[in-house]
Amino acid sequence: MTDDGELDLVVRWSQGDAALLGIDRDAEAANTAAAAEAGVGAEVVEYRPDLSMLAITFLPGEALVDASFADPGVLVRAADACRRLHAGPRFTGDFDMFRRQAVYLRTVRENGYWLPAGYDDHAAAWEGVRRALAAAPRATVPCNNDLLAANFIDDGRRAWLIDYEYSGNNDPCFELGNTATECNLAPEQVDAYVECYFGAPTCADLARVRLQMLCSEYGWSLWGFIQAAASPIEYDFRGWGMERYEKAVATFRGPLLTRLLEDVARA
Template structure:
């Protein structure tokens, strides 16, 4: 597979002539990613897949977020944006995903925590919201509409949407849960190192949301233990971990599974990619059920609601 000729021509207008043939980069599920050289620049082309707007992705917001993150020194520089072809071009960095264990330890853990807090506190307001209960409702409606009615939605998905609303209500009103710019997709593949520094990439789900979603999403997607969560919170806030903060992070791990599980449900209906979205959804919804069965879960809801 190669990038469409129209995309190549549009990028050449901004960066110079293409040198050689683009090569496919792996790792993406919703996009097509290529490494290429235009003029003197070694770049990554990110071209949106089909119907990604149905997943709540706003390419203009992605551009704003990636540009802001690059200015903060936590993402590769944005070199071009071709909105008519849903293509974002960033500088290529020779970096690889950080292994789970390394991510949970210094120096990576505090560096990622500082990077997230910098984005949360210094990036400009983004033009979209990232509201998990609203996303859950939208995904369920879309799955029913595009699929076989209620049979397109597993029963656990409805329970997940109700849980998202309950968690959001528990933390509502606390100043630490005020809307801030967030990444919202901190999978292992999106947290990279070049051996000298950490890079956060793939900002397509970025929006105004709850900073604790970023922390919980990072935690559950990268195998953090409860001790790791406390270390993450201490690094992020530069202060001892409190019961309220710990509870909020544990709840947002569940909120992350809500989003991932229902994302898998809707992708199974709308996507034409060769990927087992049903298994992906089942993994997250099953883990969500196990988490809510933890006898401490109700206590976390109580502690997170404490002023």
Template structure:
């Protein structure tokens, strides 16, 4: 990873903080970047320092694009942006008063309507300046693994034809693209007094909104009933094709993010990092493999494609 300026140097680069009482602490939970809480005259802010090596490895969008998308997302459900330090690169954003959701909370049926509302608000906002496609990201990360001789999980390439079937089914009747977060693990949801807010736009881009929901389902390990509830709350519709679309994207999320953790383990993670990227890659691939090998996958493909599953 590239050298990051010292926190003392970073604090001096924010003009509005110079000469004021400043306290700071490193925030835990970020898997790629360097995140700090900074209290200035007892007013809390978040200093998000972006690691260029992350986007260089295909693990995030370019820092300047992430910052631009963060600014746009602030118009809907994102934190307000107070300062941009493009040469670092870093951004000073609002410290949202609220509670970071846990994986268990995201699985509670009573929170799902608030999550769906937050997604709809983001998706109705201004378009981002870049696009995101989970299958294109898979191809990109496969190329990174090949160039750096990173080992793939057992059976990964052998299931490529099934992944291609997912891609083809989902491409047949695409939903209108919307500005999406694309990485909504529980820790990126903040429950506040005025609803759920969304932080961390490292992988953001315009995308099929059904992927957003499928990715939430993958990260929180939703069962089909919870997927159906999330889809119904978001779309205000219980249509089987929409529900199946979200479930297919749940599979695609696990398939591709398996490689994200594989690359992070091989190229980015240092010995001092507590998070086990290799174990996370193995867990995601286990979930993906189970879904890809499930005999019921054909029914989901048929529902999304609008055909009878017994008559291809």
């Protein structure tokens, strides 16, 4: 609210084929409202699906960038925001990257979109990661699932979370792992971020977050390849997807995957 009584708003006008990317606009609006109820998101002022518009209150603060996470205070506030969201009201719908990856891959193939030649070479390892995570399941919580740096608004005292296009109930470790890889956190920063969230993380907690980093990379890379073919926006979506795919390949082929698969099941 401004001094003259006017309300500062942000109006999101959605374009493009939401179904192609698995976006449910009704769920997005409902979950945005639930995040506000949890005390971590902007309030929904009006939702107009007929106009593809969602009006929310303006959150004062600065959108983070990757370099922001070098500040230990930012790590603390970001982790706190995630905990508050995860403790809030259940979301409409669920999010599972293994199911989403399968849908995205089918979309790519059915439409003849470009795909790296070696993408399917990692199918067996991908299934191994799925089995390892499923063998030691975690209770799902309301997650944003797309917490890149710009979706944190930080006012220096607390962080807020925005953009609930891909929100749904999910493993909280995916939330942490997605941010860790999207924000290019160094290994020691990943450890610090996980510690800020859990307090005293176990070996299994750390392994689970790192495996979910891999899930984020391998799954979201397909989002980039779909956008490269279908989006009217002039942006190097293929390069965006390849950056994530190459990160995933490095883990699939690296020396640490076997240990992570073993550690994730430890008590």
